[in-house]
Amino acid sequence: xxxxxxxxxxxxxxxxxxxxxxxxxxxxxxxxxxxxxxxxxxxxxxxxxxxxxxxxxxxxxxxxxxxxxxxxxxxxxxxxxxxxxxxxxxxxxxxxxxxxxxxxxxxxxxxxxxxxxxxxxxxxxxxxxxxxxxxxxxxxxxxxxxxxxxxxxxxxxxxxxxxxxxxxxxxxxxxxxxxxxxxxxxxxxxxxxxxxxxxxxxxxxxxxxxxxxxxxxxxxxxxxxxxxxxxxxxxxxxxxxxxxxxxxxxxxxxxxxxxxxxxxxxxxxxxxxxxxxxxxxxxxxxxxxxxxxxxxxxxxxxxxxxxxxxxxxxxxxx
Amino acid sequence: xxxxxxxxxxxxxxxxxxxxxxxxxxxxxxxxxxxxxxxxxxxxxxxxxxxxxxxxxxxxxxxxxxxxxxxxxxxxxxxxxxxxxxxxxxxxxxxxxxxxxxxxxxxxxxxxxxxxxxxxxxxxxxxxxxxxxxxxxxxxxxxxxxxxxxxxxxxxxxxxxxxxxxxxxxxxxxxxxxxxxxxxxxxxxxxxxxxxxxxxxxxxxxxxxxxxxxxxxxxxxxxxxxxxxxxxxxxxxxxxxxxxxxxxxxxxxxxxxxxxxxxxxxxxxxxxxxxxxxxxxxxxxxxxxxxxxxxxxxxxxxxxxxxxxxxxxxxxxx
Ligand SMILES: [Ca+2]
Ligand SMILES: [Ca+2]
Numbered sequence: 001x002x003x004x005x006x007x008x009x010x011x012x013x014x015x016x017x018x019x020x021x022x023x024x025x026x027x028x029x030x031x032x033x034x035x036x037x038x039x040x041x042x043x044x045x046x047x048x049x050x051x052x053x054x055x056x057x058x059x060x061x062x063x064x065x066x067x068x069x070x071x072x073x074x075x076x077x078x079x080x081x082x083x084x085x086x087x088x089x090x091x092x093x094x095x096x097x098x099x100x101x102x103x104x105x106x107x108x109x110x111x112x113x114x115x116x117x118x119x120x121x122x123x124x125x126x127x128x129x130x131x132x133x134x135x136x137x138x139x140x141x142x143x144x145x146x147x148x149x150x151x152x153x154x155x156x157x158x159x160x161x162x163x164x165x166x167x168x169x170x171x172x173x174x175x176x177x178x179x180x181x182x183x184x185x186x187x188x189x190x191x192x193x194x195x196x197x198x199x200x201x202x203x204x205x206x207x208x209x210x211x212x213x214x215x216x217x218x219x220x221x222x223x224x225x226x227x228x229x230x231x232x233x234x235x236x237x238x239x240x241x242x243x244x245x246x247x248x249x250x251x252x253x254x255x256x257x258x259x260x261x262x263x264x265x266x267x268x269x270x271x272x273x274x275x276x277x278x279x280x281x282x283x284x285x286x287x288x289x290x291x292x293x294x295x296x297x298x299x300x301x302x303x304x305x306x307x308x309x310x311x312x313x314x315x316x317x318x
Numbered sequence: 319x320x321x322x323x324x325x326x327x328x329x330x331x332x333x334x335x336x337x338x339x340x341x342x343x344x345x346x347x348x349x350x351x352x353x354x355x356x357x358x359x360x361x362x363x364x365x366x367x368x369x370x371x372x373x374x375x376x377x378x379x380x381x382x383x384x385x386x387x388x389x390x391x392x393x394x395x396x397x398x399x400x401x402x403x404x405x406x407x408x409x410x411x412x413x414x415x416x417x418x419x420x421x422x423x424x425x426x427x428x429x430x431x432x433x434x435x436x437x438x439x440x441x442x443x444x445x446x447x448x449x450x451x452x453x454x455x456x457x458x459x460x461x462x463x464x465x466x467x468x469x470x471x472x473x474x475x476x477x478x479x480x481x482x483x484x485x486x487x488x489x490x491x492x493x494x495x496x497x498x499x500x501x502x503x504x505x506x507x508x509x510x511x512x513x514x515x516x517x518x519x520x521x522x523x524x525x526x527x528x529x530x531x532x533x534x535x536x537x538x539x540x541x542x543x544x545x546x547x548x549x550x551x552x553x554x555x556x557x558x559x560x561x562x563x564x565x566x567x568x569x570x571x572x573x574x575x576x577x578x579x580x581x582x583x584x585x586x587x588x589x590x591x592x593x594x595x596x597x598x599x600x601x602x603x604x605x606x607x608x609x610x611x612x613x614x615x616x617x618x619x620x621x622x623x624x625x626x627x628x629x630x631x632x633x634x635x636x
Contacts, residue, residue, distance in 0.1 A: 169510070190485075192552065201547050225522075228530055229530070235510045255530075258528050
């Protein structure tokens with residue numbers, strides 16, 4: 001096997017942080033065939049739409065989704081003004097950093113939490129809060145800024161696809177306004193190519209000044225069956241390639257790969273407890289069950305972090 | 319005045335279908351200053367967001383919004399299967415082509431109408447219906463395909479802005495899925511850069527096949543105060559230039575021009591009854607009152623079709 005792939009490891013390898021293997025080859029083969037103008041699988045550039053989940057696909061999501069850490073910090077920051085929170089759930093559990101207790105209620109708890117401290121200000125003010133938080137908050141294990149915890153191999157895929165005429169989009173269950181302030185800088189994906197969950201925003205003239213205000217009310221949850229809906233609404237085209245990591249991405253991969261012509265579905269499988277984390281079926285965060293069971297029959301590529309990625313983070317010593 | 323502007327009419331005029339004058343000069347000056355890297359008004363390319371209304375700004379909307387004509391045709395096409403429509407409103411008025419009667423109810427009538435014949439099928443099926451209709455339906459006065467009734471000067475503006483690093487978006491009260499099938503071909507604006515009103519879409523597995531279904535239920539009305547909301551939700555950045563034609567665009571222009579730094583708001587004023595239509599305050603379609611009254615104090619540019627456009631349609635003889 002090594003000898004077979006070794007020929008490809010040239011100086012202009014588009015995916016240098018990937019180990020040679022079936023996953024890397026599948027990506028390269030796919031790009032080659034959809035860009036082969038004379039070939040049977042050629043896809044016009046304007047139809048080369050690729051969608052990527054964010055948490056656990058492009059950046060770390062363990063031990064807890066970054067936006068939840070942010071939401072907890074927002075509540076902690078407000079706690080001084082709310083002494084009653086010390087004895088009121090979910091605040092009590094938040095102040096104790098008890099993710100399990102907060103999420104015992106189920107997903108609704110997460111949605112409710114995301115509202116707290118995410119509404120009642122303008123989009124500009126919220127963006128500043130996000131930017132300020134990301135400038136200092138550090139990951140508990142890696143002690144790095146969260147925006148430095150993107151996966152190098154995935155950014156290579158994004159760049160490789162764009163270099164081949166693809167338009168790359170994020171389609172994430174996370175909050176759209178939590179991602180947009182930094183995705184262009186980190187992934188090269190501008191705000192208008194970020195699809196995510198969103199809350200209601202209201203326009204009003206305040207003292208003659210046009211103003212947008214964020215309301216504590218969900219508008220759209222971009223997860224599971226919401227992902228194909230979000231793709232239709234925001235992008236308006238069916239992707240030909242989709243990359244996810246959990247069952248929240250199942251319907252996106254299903255929708256993507258059920259289209260006519262060449263299609264590629266990929267799943268980042270977190271198999272590397274040493275360099276990152278190892279989790280799937282039993283994880284509270286990024287649970288992957290159906291995708292794991294059905295990947296093979298659906299011809300979706302399981303990307304093993306441990307085996308397929310030579311390097312995961314930019315701060316790793318090589 | 320003629321002598322003053324004449325010097326600019328060179329071979330590489332970026333807006334050849336515009337007469338020299340204040341409106342053309344305002345556009346050219348704006349582009350020059352935001353792209354002047356050393357200058358005080360330089361804007362980074364990633365912040366050069368420009369939004370355009372569609373009906374009456376990029377293509378003809380008289381005597382009736384194209385999508386309403388389409389909706390009427392959808393109802394007429396279904397009438398053979400529904401003999402009862404002949405005596406039921408709003409069908410009776412639709413079958414009689416009586417726009418006034420249909421819209422006597424107010425805007426809700428329009429929304430309801432847009433649902434009829436726009437839901438109960440997949441997005442792909444709806445796109446095919448739109449494409450098929452646009453391939454044959456002709457404008458009652460000009461006897462041209464609707465997609466040939468775009469304004470040549472406006473397409474020049476779109477191209478000129480993009481050539482100068484702008485990203486161009488449509489932000490229309492019209493249905494997003496009625497525009498997306500053809501905006502790339504006609505305006506060079508891809509589906510993901512079209513913001514518009516939309517209905518609910520639902521994902522389901524039907525016989526094991528992932529399917530999206532259009533539901534007869536409004537999701538978002540992208541008009542008036544909805545336009546800044548749509549801009550925030552779909553684009554995630556405040557435009558620096560916005561172009562509209564009716565009071566449905568007022569809040570978009572207000573939101574755009576209230577931002578810091580260089581801003582440009584423009585209104586197409588329909589003043590040419592001979593070559594197109596002349597209407598503003600009293601029109602049922604594309605009514606313009608507040609924009610007309612406040613344009614001057616807000617430094618918004620009123621573009622007079624009659625005076626500022628040398629050519630309107632591509633089929634005109636020069
Ligand atoms: Ca994920
Ligand atoms: Ca209009």
